[in-house]
Every structure is written in structure tokens, then in C-alpha cells.
Amino acid sequence: MSIWARISEFLSSISTVAMTNVIERVRTVFEGDPEMRRRVAFSIAMIALSAKMAKADGVVTRDEVQAFQQIFIVPADQAKNVARLFDLAKQDIAGFDAYAQRIAGLCGSGQPNCALLEDVLDGLFHIAKADGVVHEHELGFLRRVGEVFQIEDSHFETILARHTIARDGTDPWRVLGLAPNTPFDKVRARYRLMVAENHPDKLIARGVPEEFLAIANSRLAAINGAYEAIERSMRFA
Template identity: 60%
Template sequence: MVTLVRISEFVAQAPGSILSRLVEAVRTAFAGDPKLRRRVAFSIALIALSAKMAKADGIVTQDEVSAFHDIFSVPREEMRNVSRLYNLAKQDVAGFEAYARQMSGLCGSGKADCPMLEDILDGLFHIAKADGVLHEREAAFLARVAEIFSISEVRFAQIRARHVADASNPYVVLGVGPDTSFDEIKRRYRQLVAESHPDRLIARGVPEEFLAIANTRVAALNAAYEQIEKSRSLHERV
């Protein structure tokens, strides 16, 4: 967490608005280490947007705090640096849409369905649903962030279906239609599992702690594929 210590110090000392300071910190810190810079960018984006989501919802439950720690394993002595960043973003007068627009630049301007931005949205869903309910304001917040991130409706529906029980549908989880051939479903399933491989996530800059959430993503993909496979097999025997 030394990265967050340095970012926290930069944000506290630099002039300008909180949002501009965060963005500048992401751009300039660790300029000689692209891999570390991506990790910092991911961490800053998720901390800032989770703070804005808490403000939009108006309530932060202990379950949501625990879910946050699923993603960030923070040593006790460094927790104040994470708390500082979280509280600065939460109190900033800039709205969440301004934060989301700035963070969307992590994948370059206009890039649709960016894996790193989908990872951030996945983390936000994990926190939002931790208390057992995805509240209306949280759902609206997440949908708007996805729109700003240029995440397609199909990809957003996939992410939502992995987290929200009443939205779960094996075809939606895999991003295919009920009339899709089984060979195409298998190809799509393997592609999605490959995208969630730990090596790929680490290369995108996600913290190692996030890999536990990636494992639940793969479990959801496996369950969806197995459900479709079983359904197709039964249908063929009828």
C-alpha cells in the first residue's frame, strides 16, 4: 500500500480541486513504472467512485465496508491513507459523473467495453450488493457509470446478472441469446473465462486482492455454462 501513501501525500499537498489532484496523481506518480501506474489508477478509481456511490446512496453498511476490504487488503497502519482518499472524494463538490468521466480515460478516449473499466464496475457492484440488496440509487449510479465508461448494454447486463439474483439468467451472464448455437456459446464461455484469468487481471493493474472477486466471476460463468449445457442436453433427449 505504499502507492496509496504516496498518492495520499500528493493529494493533500498539491493545489487545485480534489478531483484534479487525484487525476494528476494518477498521471504523474510512478511515471517510470507503467505496471505500477495502472495498479495505482485502478485503486484510485475504485476508492473514489465507491466513495461517490456511498454519498449517492446515503448509507454505508458494515457489510459494504467489509466488501471494500475484500478488494483492498490494507494494513492497519496504512488505513488512514485509504480513509483520507475516500473521505476527500466523498466530500468533494464535484459530482460522481465528473469522477467517472475522468476515470474513463484510464483506457483512452472513447474505447468501448474496456476490461479495466469493467473490472472497476465489477468491484462497485461487489460493494453495492454486500448488504444483500442493490438499492435503487445504487442501481442508477452503476448504470450511469457504465454509460460514461462506454460499457455496452450487453456487457453491463452481464455484470449485473453476475451480482443480482433476480437479474440472473445464464444466457445474459454469457452475453448470448437463447437461439445461439451451442458451439458459439462454448466459444464465448471460453473467451470470457480467459479474460478473467489472474495473469490478465494483474496485467490490467488490478490489486491481487481483487482476484478473489475474479474467482466469483469465473464461478458465475461456469454455473451459467453448465446450466445451459444441461438444458440443451435435456432438450435434445426429449
């Protein structure tokens, strides 16, 4: 059964109208299937927090809708369920902090810089920058989500750098999370670790949809570009 069919089945089995309760129910309904729970949790996390980010920003642009569709390819007969979740999140009086806290408990390991929660944050950045810029309200939203997810400040900066490097030429050292002039052997070790951690097989195992791999490839492209820029600068120094 597809992920969207399972989500549809899940939604038909609950009567709650509060999105925060929907998120919490995922834990119990899919308790016996950890893999499906990760996949459902990731999908609902992206839908719920995307809706809250749109509300914080005040508008949903066509570019942002298209960016969301790059993360999820939803069958036409399941689109109404995505719309239902999106509307529930927008209408829910609970703040996005409450959503992020429940999602962190649902998706995460309880450890700082949890990889799956970073994937959620990466997806939100992808949507936020779809219109060409991460706006001030969106960045504030993303920073707060990162705090709730226990994404350390320095790690958040590397994520931010990945998503702004093409636009403003961000320092490649930030993309790799290293101090300028770090010895090249440590640069290479850091680069290899980041590439290994972001291998597509690892992302799929964490529960991200196959469509998300296009975003993961952009992540790797930013990491590769930063490494190559540092390598060139050291070669010709």
C-alpha cells in the same frame, strides 16, 4: 515498495484538496511507470467511486465496508490514507460523472468495454450488493458509471446478470451475453473466450490488487454456472 506505500508517498507530495485533481495528478506523477500507474489508478478509482456511491445511496453499511476490505487489504499504518481519499471524494463538490470521466481517461484504453474499467465496475457491484440487494439508487449510479466508461448496454447487462444470478435466478444466457437458443458451438466458443479473458494473470497485468482475485473467481463461477445451465438445458431438451 508496496502499492499503499506508493500511494502514501504520492499523497504526501500533493497539496490539492480536490479529489478530481488527485486523480488527474496520478497521470503525471506515475507517467514513467505505467504498471504502477495502473495499480494506483485502479485503487484510487475504487476508493473515489465507492465514496460517491455511498453518498448517492445515503449510507455506508458494515456489509459494504467489509466488501471493500475484501477488495483491498490495507496495512494498519496506511488506513488513514484510504480514509483521507474516501473523505476527499465524499466532500468534493464535483459529481461522480466527473470522477468517472477522469478515471476512464486514466485507467482505460479509450475503447468500449475496456477490461480494466469493467474490473472497477465489477468491484463497485460487489460493494453495492453486499447488503443483499443492489438498491435503485445504486443501480442508477452504476449504470451511469458504465455509460461514462463506455460499457455498452448489452455488456452492462451481462455484468448485472453476474451479480444478481444467485439472488433471483437470472437467465444464464444474459450472463454469457448471448441470445436464447444460440447454437451450442457458439455458446462454447463464447464461454471459452470469457474464461480466457478473465484469467487471473490477465487481471494482475491490468493492475488489479491480488485481493480482487477473489471477486474475479466469483465472476468465473457465475460464467461457469451459466454455461453449465445452458449445457444441461440443451442436453435434456
